[in-house]
Amino acid sequence: MEQYREEQLRGIARECQEFEHVINAMGYGYSLLNVSPENYVRRCNDCIHWAGGSCKIFLDEISQWR
Numbered sequence: 382m383e384q385y386r387e388e389q390l391r392g393i394a395r396e397c398q399e400f401e402h403v404i405n406a407m408g409y410g411y412s413l414l415n416v417s418p419e420n421y422v423r424r425c426n427d428c429i430h431w432a433g434g435s436c437k438i439f440l441d442e443i444s445q446w447r
């Protein structure tokens with residue numbers, strides 16, 4: 382799998398409307414993350430749509446990154 386830089390994983394997730402954290406999706410709620418949803422760091426690889434790097438939104442965004 383291609384490795385992405387932290388700034389890319391964060392930068393795209395920060396702008397993304399579809400982000401949902403994997404832990405939240407499991408039903409535990411954002412309290413388990415010990416931070417409010419507004420404050421914790423969003424990263425694409427913590428998102429339910431990440432799917433091992435095959436998220437279409439991510440791939441579209443990363444193709445415009447460079």
Ligand code: SF4
Pocket residue numbers: 393394397398399400401424425426428429430431436437438439440
């Ligand atoms: S993995 Fe996909 S849906 Fe999730 S935040 Fe990144 S671009 Fe958005």
